[in-house]
Amino acid sequence: MKKTKELIQQNLKLVDVVVELLDARLPISSRNPQIDEIVVGKPRVIVLNKSDLANKKVTNEWIAYFKKSGTNAIAVNSMNGSGLDKLMTELEETVKEKMEKRIEKGMRKRPVRAMIVGIPNVGKSSIINRLTGKKSAKTGDKPGVTRGKQWVRLKGNIELLDTPGILWPKFEDQNVGLKLAFTGSIKDEILDIETIALRLIEYLCEKYPKYMIERYKLKEIEEDGLMNMENIAKNRGCIMSGGRIDYTRVANIVMDEFRSAKIGKITLETPEDLSTIEE
Structure with a gap:
């Protein structure tokens, strides 16, 4: 860099x-x-x-x-x-x-x-x-x-x-790194995909609950983000032998569908957010 x-x-x-x-x-x-x-x-x-x-x-x-x-x-x-x-x-x-x-x-x-x-x-x-x-x-x-x-x-x-893409050496705000990970600007190989997907699910369930309910056939949005992730996994058949949740598979599904706008046309930041940061 x-x-x-x-x-x-x-x-x-x-x-x-x-x-x-x-x-x-x-x-x-x-x-x-x-x-x-x-x-x-x-x-x-x-x-x-x-x-x-x-x-x-x-x-x-x-x-x-x-x-x-x-x-x-x-x-x-x-x-x-x-x-x-x-x-x-x-x-x-x-x-x-x-x-x-x-x-x-x-x-x-x-x-x-x-x-x-x-x-x-x-x-x-x-x-x-x-x-x-x-x-x-x-x-x-x-x-x-x-x-x-x-x-x-x-x-x-x-x-x-x-010119080559230029990232900055250090993220002062962890949310910046998370959002860059959501959109693929940080290599997936260096991240814990399950954790990143869980954070994305938590964000989308809070900000875009209607999109999540419609896309993943959820009965309702749970307060616990992990429960929402597990419900998505069950509805998408991400189940391994013994009834265990395949967290890696459901994580990849959610990440891919967010990045391709299959969940919906979603913007993660508004000018109002910038005003809050500057204050």
């Missing part, structure tokens, strides 16, 4: 605008707090990716929040390309004045140069491939696929510098 931070800082002078990529389901937890310091002074456009998995109403609230804070934000879906045309237009508009001044000074016209930054597994490579119409960047459903910087020519008059 230290090398990635240095890579971004070294190449910042080469770009006109920074694209900060966030997960629309958790714009607070997926935003590296070091990014403001790293890219200070550069125009920025925020992209809320995976908007197809998030609550649309809350996504619009986030867009309004960022705009009020002085940074334009765009909701995109890297899987079908929705919102990417708007992103291209926004990048050109953001640096339009700078490019016009270059021409006035007699300098030749050149492509807009942008840098894309974000934490692992937030969809950078998928977006780049959509914008280029080909597999210019490696993609994967696990964090850490992009290994080094690479310039990519996009449709239109834009060049994009891709």
Whole structure:
């Protein structure tokens, strides 16, 4: 992560605008707090990716929040390309004045140069491939696929510098780590999947009880999160010999169905949550 931070800082002078990529389901937890310091002074456009998995109403609230804070934000879906045309237009508009001044000074016209930054597994490579119409960047459903910087020519008059995902060294708030684990931004292999799934079930049963009852045919939401997990397991046939609960299997089912929005379009954070943190 230290090398990635240095890579971004070294190449910042080469770009006109920074694209900060966030997960629309958790714009607070997926935003590296070091990014403001790293890219200070550069125009920025925020992209809320995976908007197809998030609550649309809350996504619009986030867009309004960022705009009020002085940074334009765009909701995109890297899987079908929705919102990417708007992103291209926004990048050109953001640096339009700078490019016009270059021409006035007699300098030749050149492509807009942008840098894309974000934490692992937030969809950078998928977006780049959509914008280029080909597999210019490696993609994967696990964090850490992009290994080094690479310039990519996009449709239109834009060049994009891709960088590896950058996580911060330490989470001051354990809830941040949990939410990143829920969405797959931290490798499942280093986590206790059963415990993470239990925490997710507890959260969803509290915040989205209707979704959980409908998806998993629950009679009611129990106060004990483990009982809810066991009831889901029974309804999904996650039972081993002797009637024992297969916690690993039910954990994977819930995690996969949350990440694919089969439980519902769920956003884990709102602008109100950010106000509470700042207070």
